[in-house]
Amino acid sequence: MSRFLLGLVMLGCNVAVEDVHAFNEAITRLWNDKPGERCSGRVEMRQVHQWGTVCQRGWDLEDAAVVCRELNCGFVLDVPNGARFGRPSVDVLWRDVKCSGDEFTLDLCERSLNEGMCTHDEDAGVECTVKFVSLSRGVSTPLVTQRADPRQMTVDLTLSDLEISHQGSYGCLYRIHSKMGNSPSGNSPHSNLINITVLEIHTPQIWYNTSPEARPGWVIRGQSFNVTCFTQPQYPGGSFQLRLIRPNGTVRHSLPALTPSVTFTFSNAQSSTEGYYCCLYKVQTGERTFISRESQPLPISIQEVDPVMSPVVISLVVSGLTFVVAACAILIVAKVYCKKVRKPTELERESRTCVDNTYIALTIQ
Numbered sequence: 262m263s264r265f266l267l268g269l270v271m272l273g274c275n276v277a278v279e280d281v282h283a284f285n286e287a288i289t290r291l292w293n294d295k296p297g298e299r300c301s302g303r304v305e306m307r308q309v310h311q312w313g314t315v316c317q318r319g320w321d322l323e324d325a326a327v328v329c330r331e332l333n334c335g336f337v338l339d340v341p342n343g344a345r346f347g348r349p350s351v352d353v354l355w356r357d358v359k360c361s362g363d364e365f366t367l368d369l370c371e372r373s374l375n376e377g378m379c380t381h382d383e384d385a386g387v388e389c390t391v392k393f394v395s396l397s398r399g400v401s402t403p404l405v406t407q408r409a410d411p412r413q414m415t416v417d418l419t420l421s422d423l424e425i426s427h428q429g430s431y432g433c434l435y436r437i438h439s440k441m442g443n444s445p446s447g448n449s450p451h452s453n454l455i456n457i458t459v460l461e462i463h464t465p466q467i468w469y470n471t472s473p474e475a476r477p478g479w480v481i482r483g484q485s486f487n488v489t490c491f492t493q494p495q496y497p498g499g500s501f502q503l504r505l506i507r508p509n510g511t512v513r514h515s516l517p518a519l520t521p522s523v524t525f526t527f528s529n530a531q532s533s534t535e536g537y538y539c540c541l542y543k544v545q546t547g548e549r550t551f552i553s554r555e556s557q558p559l560p561i562s563i564q565e566v567d568p569v570m571s572p573v574v575i576s577l578v579v580s581g582l583t584f585v586v587a588a589c590a591i592l593i594v595a596k597v598y599c600k601k602v603r604k605p606t607e608l609e610r611e612s613r614t615c616v617d618n619t620y621i622a623l624t625i626q
Contacts, residue, residue: 289331289367291387293346300334301388303343306354306367313354314343315372316379317386323362324370325387331366334389343384353379403434428459460551465492465501465540467556471530479564480530486561490540491522492553499544504555507536518542535563 291302304315325337353375360370405418420427435449471479471486480486490501499518503525504511516523527534537558544551 289328291328291332291334291389292349300329300332300390301338302386303346303349304328304367304385304387305349305351308354308368311354312351313375314349314351314381314384315358315367316353316356316375317342317383318379319357319359320385324358324360324367324385325389326362327360327364327367327370328387329389332389336390337387338390339388341386341388342382343386344382346386348381349384353381353384358385404431423459425459425461428457430454430456458546460496460544460546461494462542462544462551462553463492464554465490465542465556467491467538467540467559469538469559469561475564478560479562480534481564482530482566484530485526485528486530486534488525488527488538488540488559488561489522490525490542490556492518492540492542493521495521496544496546498546499542502541502543504539504541505534505536506539506558507533518544530563532563535561537561 288307290305290307291299292305293302304320305312306315307313320340322337322340325340329335329337355372356375356379358367358370358372360367364370405420407416407418418433432454433452467488467490469480469486469488472481472484475481475484488503490503492501495518501516501518501523503514503516505514514525516525537560539558540556542553
């Protein structure tokens, strides 16, 4: 039996994930002296194994949005001066950073070498707030939570490895979460609910029946045979598909799955019915069609009739033997009867004598 054929539940539009190879191995980070606080701090970049800060000259919200997105920290809450996060022990490397806001990493933005123009008093800083979109069943604890970019209008939330217990009503919730004590947080109202039905579809079993005279895996030409498909559980509107794979093409047959098993009957086995048979179960729910995996292939070959041992020849042989046995039996019975009723000869009649009122026939050989 197969594992559940359930698929993925997709809500919303697509979220693209790209692998960006940073130019000259540049890496961006937000540095501060609070352990675990990675979504706010002084902006630092690494290039050729050297870390350095970014000058605040020309720094704006679009530049900061790229940093928050690169670090998977949601969207920009503030762009404070980097000096509030402490004085660094590295140099100021870059100035005049210009991002369009569409870049995936800060290293893809235009920039210039600092060359002594800025000091650490002008270091750029960023505070990011984390935005979440959660998927919950009804109004209970969220099953899936995903960060979202501030410019995203829709997000894909994926449920995998579904079980029957997962079916029910689902809704989305938009939540803004900030780790900063003075930053706003809040939840949106719940979305409308959608109903999700989970189908448990197994790989069907397959077998066949034919005359007992045929060898296993064979059907005698001209005789009938049946191919049966079976699976559990059943759903309204389901059907069984039987596929015959032949060297010159594929033939498909279909029957409604009114019961757990369905039998396909072939009344006249010929070369056209020879090949590999496979079953699958198909059911349509709403606007979606779910199909199981195919069963193991069932090979069926056509066996030619042996003219020597054909039914007609066998019948004639049996009839002939019966006639011979009957004739022999009649001859034996007739011979025995004739011996019993044989009349005595004249000599036997004349040779009888009476002894104690008993007649003894004397026979001369």
